[in-house]
Structure formats: C-alpha cells, structure tokens
Amino acid sequence: MRVGVVTIFPDFVKVIKDYGVIAQAVENGLIDIEIFNLRDFTTDKHKVVDDYPYGGGPGMVMKPEPFFRFFEFYNQKYGKPYVLLTTPQGKRLTNSFAQELASKEHILIICGRYEGIDERVSHFVDEEVSIGDYVLTGGELPAMVVIDVVSRFVSGVVEEESVKNDSFYNDLLDHPHYTRPREIEGFKVPEVLVSGNHEEVELWRRKESLKKTILKRPDLFMKHAFDDLDKKALIS
Ligand code: 6GU
Structure with missing residues (x-):
C-alpha cells in the first residue's frame, strides 16, 4: 500500500x-x-x-x-x-x-x-x-x-489472529492478558490460563470480554452480535 x-x-x-x-x-x-x-x-x-x-x-x-x-x-x-x-x-x-x-x-x-x-x-x-x-x-x-x-x-x-482479537473487532473489548511470573506480591494469574485446556481458555477469555464490555462500554455491548461462543461462555 x-x-x-x-x-x-x-x-x-x-x-x-x-x-x-x-x-x-x-x-x-x-x-x-x-x-x-x-x-x-x-x-x-x-x-x-x-x-x-x-x-x-x-x-x-x-x-x-x-x-x-x-x-x-x-x-x-x-x-x-x-x-x-x-x-x-x-x-x-x-x-x-x-x-x-x-x-x-x-x-x-x-x-x-x-x-x-x-x-x-x-x-x-x-x-x-x-x-x-x-x-x-x-x-x-x-x-x-x-x-x-x-x-x-x-x-x-x-x-490476522491478533487483529481479530482486538478491542472493537466484533464490538467487544479485549480480554485481560497475563505473562510470567505466575504470582507477584500475592497477585496470581487466573488458574484457567495455566490449565492447558484451550477450550476453557477460549471460553474464559470470551466471558471476560463480555463482562468488561458490559461494564465499560454498554453502547458497544448493545451492538455486539451474539454467536455460539458467547452463549457457551455465558453459561460456563
Ligand atoms: Cl482530523 N483535525 C483537527 N484539526 N482536529 C480534529 C480532527 C482532525 N479530528 C478530531 N479533531
């Protein structure tokens, strides 16, 4: 370009x-x-x-x-x-x-x-x-x-995967991110992220995105088109 x-x-x-x-x-x-x-x-x-x-x-x-x-x-x-x-x-x-x-x-x-x-x-x-x-x-x-x-x-x-996960891509804010160490001054990385269960990680991330979006950007949340992952995340 x-x-x-x-x-x-x-x-x-x-x-x-x-x-x-x-x-x-x-x-x-x-x-x-x-x-x-x-x-x-x-x-x-x-x-x-x-x-x-x-x-x-x-x-x-x-x-x-x-x-x-x-x-x-x-x-x-x-x-x-x-x-x-x-x-x-x-x-x-x-x-x-x-x-x-x-x-x-x-x-x-x-x-x-x-x-x-x-x-x-x-x-x-x-x-x-x-x-x-x-x-x-x-x-x-x-x-x-x-x-x-x-x-x-x-x-x-x-x-491409990174662009898709970004805030706003599908009218949702990004989920939280963590890196090492597993614990710092008593603050821990959520257990699910170190579980090695990719499906659970995906559900957790989507749920966090949904929670964050409702709380911080209700206007965005109202525009979000719900998919199967959202439904699964919400009942998880
Ligand atoms: Cl594109 N230009 C100026 N001068 N002010 C702005 C803007 C542009 N967008 C928001 N504020």
Whole structure:
C-alpha cells in the first residue's frame, strides 16, 4: 500500500515511519509512506502557505495554490490516489472505516491547519476524516492516527489472529492478558490460563470480554452480535 501525506510539518509526521510495527512494515515493503512539505510547492520567496479569509474574521486560511501545484506534481508522479482530508468535520474514524481504507492500494492524506483550507481544495478530496469530537491544532496527529490504524489492517503487518482479537473487532473489548511470573506480591494469574485446556481458555477469555464490555462500554455491548461462543461462555 502506498500512503502519501502533505503537511507543513513533515518532520513531525515523519516519526510515524520510525517506530515499532509500522517501521517494520515499511522495511518489509508492505507500506510505502512518503511525506511532502507543502511549502515546497509555493513559488514566493517566503514560502507563504496561508492568507487572510475573504469576508473577514479571525484566523488564517490555507491558500489553494500550493495544493493545486502539489496535486499536479503528485498525480503526475504516482497516479491518482484516494484523497483524504483530516478535519474535525470529517467522517469519524473507526476500525471498520480504517478497514475500508486499508483495501485501497494508494491513499493520500492532506493535513489541514489554521482555521481551515480554501474550500476549492475540496475538488481534489474524496473523503474527509475526523478522529473524534474535539478540535486539534492541526491535522498532523490525525494523519498519523489514520496511518497507524489503517496499517494494522494491511495484510501481513500484524497477525490476522491478533487483529481479530482486538478491542472493537466484533464490538467487544479485549480480554485481560497475563505473562510470567505466575504470582507477584500475592497477585496470581487466573488458574484457567495455566490449565492447558484451550477450550476453557477460549471460553474464559470470551466471558471476560463480555463482562468488561458490559461494564465499560454498554453502547458497544448493545451492538455486539451474539454467536455460539458467547452463549457457551455465558453459561460456563
Ligand atoms: Cl482530523 N483535525 C483537527 N484539526 N482536529 C480534529 C480532527 C482532525 N479530528 C478530531 N479533531
């Protein structure tokens, strides 16, 4: 999968490529992340990317020309991507939205800043995306969040089994995890996990997921579609 990002803070966004699972995915050629500096697509001496809003009012607006110039360059070099704009007005990012995006072979993320971007840039945009109902100072963190969550759905980046067990995958929160030692300062690992009985372990985990989801996220629990494992877990 190819992911492009255009931003006025390329050094900030760049760190998404340098750590953990995503760095590995980049190294293994599963994802190609390329970050572009919008200022490189200005033509004036001071590389200005914003201007006063027509009609007046507070704040600045990102100028359209650098974006138009960027798209001309980008489409010429890489062909037409699926273009996302990060904005608090966008469609809320969820696991299922991320999964849809992971099925695209090429996405480009435009990071908004200031009060907004000149509306005419929207002619290049396929979809607007928000990461939640709060306002950030810019679209760089959201772009990094999009890259992170989408990467996990790109085949080969994390084990498929791991993605399926994650919180939210089937509208359930994850079960608790334990590793060695068996006991620490009187706190023990649940007996069932060391029993070696895989079916019992599976039932216990599902039951814990169900319990945690009812308690912490009743809204999610109401969306969860019950299957045979749930039924068995609930009567176990
Ligand atoms: Cl995508 N951008 C900004 N600036 N703020 C946000 C957001 C995006 N999503 C939530 N808040």
